[in-house]
Amino acid sequence: MKITHVVFATLLICIVSLSSNAAILDLTVFGGFQNPGKLTFETAPGSATNLIQNFDPKTFGVFGARFGHGGLIGGEHTLAYAANFLDSNTHAYIYHSNLRVMPTISFVKPYATVGVGVVATSGSTIADIGTKFGLNYGGGVTFAGPLIGVNLDVRGYAIPKVSVAGYTTQPRLDFLQASAGIQFHF
Numbered sequence: 001m002k003i004t005h006v007v008f009a010t011l012l013i014c015i016v017s018l019s020s021n022a023a024i025l026d027l028t029v030f031g032g033f034q035n036p037g038k039l040t041f042e043t044a045p046g047s048a049t050n051l052i053q054n055f056d057p058k059t060f061g062v063f064g065a066r067f068g069h070g071g072l073i074g075g076e077h078t079l080a081y082a083a084n085f086l087d088s089n090t091h092a093y094i095y096h097s098n099l100r101v102m103p104t105i106s107f108v109k110p111y112a113t114v115g116v117g118v119v120a121t122s123g124s125t126i127a128d129i130g131t132k133f134g135l136n137y138g139g140g141v142t143f144a145g146p147l148i149g150v151n152l153d154v155r156g157y158a159i160p161k162v163s164v165a166g167y168t169t170q171p172r173l174d175f176l177q178a179s180a181g182i183q184f185h186f
Contacts (some may be wrong), residue, residue, distance in 0.1 A: 024068075024069065024070060024071050024074070024185075025067075025068070025069050025185070025186040026067070026068045026069075026142075026149075026183050026184065026185050026186065027065065027066070027067055027068075027183070027184045027186070028065065028066040028067075028068070028142075028151045028181045028182065028183040028184075029064075029065050029181050029182055029184075030063065030064060030065070030066065030080075030151065030153065030179040030180060030181025030182075031061065031062070031063040031179060031180065031181065032061070032062050032063070032153075032177060032178050032179025032180060033061055033062065033177070033178060033179075034061075034062050034082055034085070034175055034176065034177045035175060035176040035177075061082065061083060061084065062080050062081065062082040062094075062177055062179065063080065063081060064078060064079050064080030064081060064094070065078070065079055065080075066078040066181070068100060070100065070102075071102075071104075072101065072102065072103055072104075073099070073100075073101055074099075074100045074101075074102065075097065075098060075099060075100055076097070076098050076100045076113060076115075077095075077096070077097045077098075078094070078095065078096050078097075078098070078117075079093070079094070079095050080093070080094040080095075081093055081094070082094065085119075085121055085123075085127070086121075086127035086129075087123070087125055087127045089123045089124045089125045089127070090121050090122070090123030090124075090125055090127040090128050091121065091122060091123060092119055092120065092121045093119075093120045094117065094118075094119050094120075094134075094157075095117045095118055095120075096115045096116060096117025096118075096134070096136050097115050097116065097117060098113040098114060098115025098136065099113065099114055099115060100112070100113045101113070102142075107143060107144050107145065107149075108141060108142075108143060108144075109141065109142040109143075109144055109149075110139065110140070110141045111139055111140060111141070111142070112138075112139040113136075113137065113138055113139060113155075114135075114136070114137045114138075115135075115136055115137075116133070116134070116135055116136075117133075117134055117136065118131055118132065118133060118134060119131070119132050119134050119157070119159055120132075129159070129162055129163075129173070132159045132160075132161075132162065133159070133160070134157055134158060134159045134160075135157070135158045135160075136155050136156065136157045136158075137155065137156050138153065138154050138155035138156055138177075139153070139154065140152050140153035140154060142183055144183065144185065146185070147184065147185055148182060148183065148184055148185070149182075149183040149185065150180070150181075150182065150183065151179075151180065151181045151182070151183045152179075152180050153177075153178070153179045153180075153181070154176070154177070154178045154179075155176070155177045155178075155179075156174065156175075156176055156177075157174065157175050157176075157177065158172055158173070158174050159172065159173040159174075160172050
């Protein structure tokens with residue numbers, strides 16, 4: 001997918017979400033964990049040894065902030081950091097813009113979301129996949145008070161065409177992220 005398609009999709013999500021009830025704004029500060037899925041090296045099997053030696057599922061934490069706007073139909077923008085992405089020597093910055101559908105049922109606000117963004121990794125191992133376009137989808141629930149709420153969220157991510165140093169690793173890398181956070185309403 002070309003970068004122009006990503007930019008166009010992000011702008012479209014922002015425009016559509018602003019046309020809804022833009023008086024509702026929220027900021028969520030969250031922390032959670034990621035299940036990094038499986039990174040397989042189809043054309044470089046000897047290089048996967050370092051990845052397996054450094055794998056520790058307890059180190060895959062993620063934290064960040066999510067800015068949301070709109071009413072029933074709105075948008076959200078997330079910036080997150082994973083200190084140990086795929087292995088303990090690789091970290092990632094994750095940014096995405098999403099369309100969010102969130103009906104309000106009393107103080108409970110369930111929502112579904114889908115969007116596009118980028119995952120930018122850096123590190124000292126072959127798990128450093130660089131900056132890649134990604135899709136995400138998921139949902140959650142916010143238990144909202146007048147000014148502060150609690151947010152629980154689960155997201156799936158798909159990064160197409162993963163390759164490292166010219167080696168094709170796989171057609172798509174999938175991972176799951178679960179988080180909990182404090183949401184502030186404006």
